Amino acid sequence: MAPAHVLILPFPYQGHVIPLMELSHSLVEHGFKVTFVNTEFNHARVLQALPNEGGNLKGINLVSIPDGLLPGEDRNDLGLMTEGFTKVMPGHLEELIRENNEKGEDTIKWLIADQSMGWFFPIAKKMGVRIACFWPASTACLAINLLIPKLIEEGVLDEKGWPKREEMLQIAQKMPHIHTSQMAWNQIGDPRGQPTIFKLVTDNTKYMELAEVTVCNSFYEIESGAYTLFTNLLPIGPLLPDSKFNKPLGLFWPEDSTCMSWLDQQPPKSVVYVAFGSLAIFSEVQFKELAHGLVLTGRPLLWVVRPDFTTGLSKEWVDDFLEANKEKCRIVSWAPQQQVLAHESVACFMSHCGWNSTLEGLRNGLPFLCWPYFTDQFMNQSYICNVWGNGMKMETDESGIVSRERVKDRVEELLASEEIAKKVQELKEFAARNLSIGGTSYQNFKRFVNLMMEE
Structure with missing residues (x-):
């Protein structure tokens, strides 16, 4: 047939x-x-x-x-x-x-x-x-x-x-x-x-x-x-x-896979991975505060910065920032995210909380720092921070900016939380069990396939 x-x-x-x-x-x-x-x-x-x-x-x-x-x-x-x-x-x-x-x-x-x-x-x-x-x-x-x-x-x-x-x-x-x-x-x-x-x-x-x-x-x-x-x-x-x-996912930007060899050189559970999806845009002020705050953590940083991620920021500023922090900072225009999140050197995921990113981080047992941008991402943040307990919310000050000090403090709070670490592991196990033979999602997918095979 x-x-x-x-x-x-x-x-x-x-x-x-x-x-x-x-x-x-x-x-x-x-x-x-x-x-x-x-x-x-x-x-x-x-x-x-x-x-x-x-x-x-x-x-x-x-x-x-x-x-x-x-x-x-x-x-x-x-x-x-x-x-x-x-x-x-x-x-x-x-x-x-x-x-x-x-x-x-x-x-x-x-x-x-x-x-x-x-x-x-x-x-x-x-x-x-x-x-x-x-x-x-x-x-x-x-x-x-x-x-x-x-x-x-x-x-x-x-x-x-x-x-x-x-x-x-x-x-x-x-x-x-x-x-x-x-x-x-x-x-x-x-x-x-x-x-x-x-x-x-x-x-x-x-x-x-x-x-x-x-x-x-x-x-x-x-x-x-x-x-x-x-x-x-x-x-x-x-x-x-x-x-x-190995299978392409219909990405709109070429992946910079050279960051994987950089990750190989970092200690286990040390890297802060930062990625805000395909549509989020930051102001110049917020971009700089985030950049300085990430440096203040003292941790290795892998940051996805699309060409259209921020407005008004000069290439010279980014180049100077990278030169000053070249030992611990790697910026790419688009990352092979699923591979990155599965890498043993990644400690946490600062994310816009898109649903794909949410599931990918959850499946790989990573805690979240939530920074939603639009549409359903605020609800996903609520899931992470209030229902599942596998992450924390990034909070703005009275001017609407997440300050560099707040960025540093939040990373430290997240990675010091034993309760979040426990929740992260539970969720990872739930996901793995669903994908395994006999798991609920596995069985549901079989039902779906059988329906579509009907004559």
Whole structure:
């Protein structure tokens, strides 16, 4: 029997592409053929970032479609991007499926789409393609999205998604508290895009009804509260298709793997790893305070600084900083993060708390210093600091800056905490058990694969 052909459709941002690429590799191992759809802009970045030999993409065909934006328009603007791709992508996706299936072989039987792309579910269903919904963030975040009508009815939110009451909210036991002002759709950067994002969220929760199954990149032990509320959601995480780190993950920037040999030279559990994901931006003042604070710890530092990470900072300042601290400091534009976090020399992870980073640090038994930037990252911080107990929050002063002294003190507090060290180890063991034969996520993934193999 020919392998089933699956179309994979991520929301067009790095944090969504990575877990669906991880899932794609796992599906290929089970005999599926995968067509992975990126926007033209992201597709070009992924191809450029692949290793020289093209990477191990066996069984995965990378294709692209337009995103509706003009060259030079800001693709980090969530509202603008959403307006663009929801207008042009449906037609191109429909054409892609039709052209493929009219050939009569390798028919696309399944669509596995990011829940944020649920607007395509009605079209796929009309074309006879079966639908699986994929949720890449915390299940708690999805649970709140699903409860928006109830939150509006109870007067927590208004009809536009803005808070009517300023309060800490917990929708179930063992779920994180979140302030009503920090709902993911209200934390997108430019508030002018909020109506577009809120409409996308509410529409897509309705489209989920068209999917036969919703799978989540999470596992039961860390989000039991959310899975108690919504028993139909299927946790299959933390996704880990390649323990040897040989398979490409659809990265938008080339990895600087030279930092791995630098890590080899550092003592065990000594390095502070700092990475704030693909979208966070720091002011010049905050960047300098962070840099000086990290030096004050006296520990080796591996810091990911994208070219667009800060505004107004001169290259000369960074060069001088590196020269003055060359013995203990390494800065790279993008790191092979999963390899870094698995390295024995890394002591802790200062992070924006994106869900991928959260799971990767948790799986590798690392304590967190939390510095969220936008969307769901504040809820992930609440999980880490208030529910799981495997990290601490970075706190600003009255001017809104995390001072160098606070950076130094927080690193020392984190690494001195025996309670956090114990929690970190427990969570690492939970993750490993789920991925092992017989684990809950292992069994759920088998159920998912068996469903998609049905004739």
